[in-house]
Amino acid sequence: MRITFVGFGLLASSVAAAIKQAKLPTVVRAVSSPATLARAKDLGLADECFGYDEITDWVPGSDMILLCAPILHILHTIENLAQMDLSVLSSQPKILVSDIGSTKVEICKAGAKLPKPFVFVGSHPMAGSEKRTLEYNDPSIFENAYWFVCPPEGVEEADYKSLLDLISFVGANAVVFPPEHHDRTMAWVSHMPQMLSSTLAASMPERLVKPSYQHYAGRAFRDMTRIAASGWNMWHDIAVTNRDQTVLALREVREGLDKTIEAMDHLQVVSDGKPAADDRAGELESVFKAGNEGRASLFEKGRNAAAAFSEITVPLKDVPGALLQVLSPLAQNNLNIRDIELMKVRENIAGTLLLAFKTPEEARRAVQILKLLGYDVKER
Template identity: 90%
Template sequence: MRFTFVGFGLLASSVAAAIKQAKLPTVVRAVSSPATLARAKELGLADEFYGYDEIKDWVPGSDVILLCAPILHILKTIENLSQMDLSLLDAQKQILVSDIGSTKVEICKAGAKLPKPFVFVGSHPMAGSEKRTLEYNDPSIFENAYWFVCPPEGVDESVYKPLLNLISFVGANAVVFPPEHHDRTMAWVSHMPQMLSSTLAASMPERLVKPNYQHYAGRAFRDMTRIAASGWNMWHDIAVTNRDQTVLALKEVRAGIDKTVEAMESLKVVCDGKPAGDDCSAALETVFKAGNDGRASLFAPGRNAAAAFSEITVPLKDVPGALLQVLQPLADNNLNIRDIELMKVRENIAGTLLLAFKTPEEARRAMQILLQLGYDVKER
């Protein structure tokens, strides 16, 4: 099998790294800029190297072409594929073309127009990082992530089986989805949150910024604005290819904010330690309870891939080596930690370590080990 990755950034190089790590009998072709290709060669992430303009060389012989560039570049590459000299290709050999773009309707429309022997099936892995280059390649970045697959209507699964096999190999969970449903869903759970985060970080008032009071931000504000650090170039392409659905989502959130403002304004203020009138917090309580339910629905059993991990919590002391004292015994017992988070960290106050394992059995083994060492371990 020859897999050709057009655009060799974080996600493409991470798939390639997983292939190389497993020593699969697969030829990895990297298509990118000269500097990126040189670095990919140094890191041993690919077997063949091509520039973007060498399309006559990297298309023939490819079994799967995965377009891993920004969305508008993906659309341009599809156009280039449609215009290339088909006499260079074996008309009897299918070439599966897919992509990792964050929007799907426009890409799938363009891909559907590709002539034989190309067959286009759009896809989108829900994985990534604020880091964008192959320097940060991570073979486990797709572990337990959703990977949307958007085949044309009526196309048999056997046609895009190589893509499904690749998704399974890197540890992701394939979800077959119509492209319209994908964009409508992503507008709410990904694209609108980015716009809100950027807006929140951009809207800090002068009365906060001028005296540098923003540095007192707690975890809530820092978490809500984390993705405001995302690069504009990628989000430009997402915004212009999923504009309508994202605008709709923003308007729906704006309506929710208006309700929260009304609920806040209906509250009776406290004067001299006593409420100035009857308690009018029922409307705001309704908002909070609906928010509790909405948040809980994200982690419904059997529905959320990320929630499939078995998690435990371990209180830590604020002393040098505290993390190592927890992690080393688990490593010595060949337990593989799939995710880790240090929560509730304050200077001179104990933090809580969240550890995630692939199976409940691994989590129970970890608990037994740490309980024997005197830690107050709990299932999450």
């Protein structure tokens, strides 16, 4: 098996790292800039290296080509594949081409036009980090994540089984999805939240910023603006290729905000324990209840693969070495922690450690071990 990664950033190098870690009989071919290729060699992540312009060298011999560059670069590469001299591929009956772009409609339209021996199937792993380069490669980054697969009409599952096998190998969950459904869904659960977060962080009024009062922001504001730190270059491509669906999602949120504002405009101070006649607190309450239900729906049992870990919470003491005192006995008992979060941290107040395990059995073992050590552990 020879996989060619066109673009060798975080996600491509993470797949390569998983392949190398498992010592699979797979040749990893990296296509990137000279500096990135040199580093890929140093890290032992790539067996063969090519420049972007060496297309007649890196296409022949590839069993799978995975386009891992920004969206507009993916589209440009597909165009180059369509225009290349196919006589150099006469000995290859099929070359599977896929991508990891965050939008799918435009990419799948372009990919469907590729001539034989190319077979194009769009894809999009719901994994990543604010870190972008191969220096931060993580072979477990895809574990338990959704990985969308968007085959065009007429393409049989057997034609892209090698892609499904790769997705399964890195621990992700393949979801076969029409590209239009993908972009409509991502507009709401990914692209609109990014625009909303960026707008929120960009809209802080001068009355807040000038005296530096924004530094008093609590966790809610910090969490809501975390992704406002995202880079523009990647999001330019997403905005351009999924503009209409993202604008629609933003307008739907704006309608919801207008209803919330209207309800708040009619709130009245309670007098003698009774609300005023024209009080609209019931309308605002309905927003909160609908919000509770919407949030809960994200974590319906068996529906959210990304949230399928078994979690426990451990109260910590505010003393040096508190984290180590919890983590060391778990490691000594060969328990693999899949995710970790430190919550409710205040000076001189105990924080709460959230630990995630792959199976309920591992979580229960962790609870037993930590309870024997005197911790008030709870399964979440």
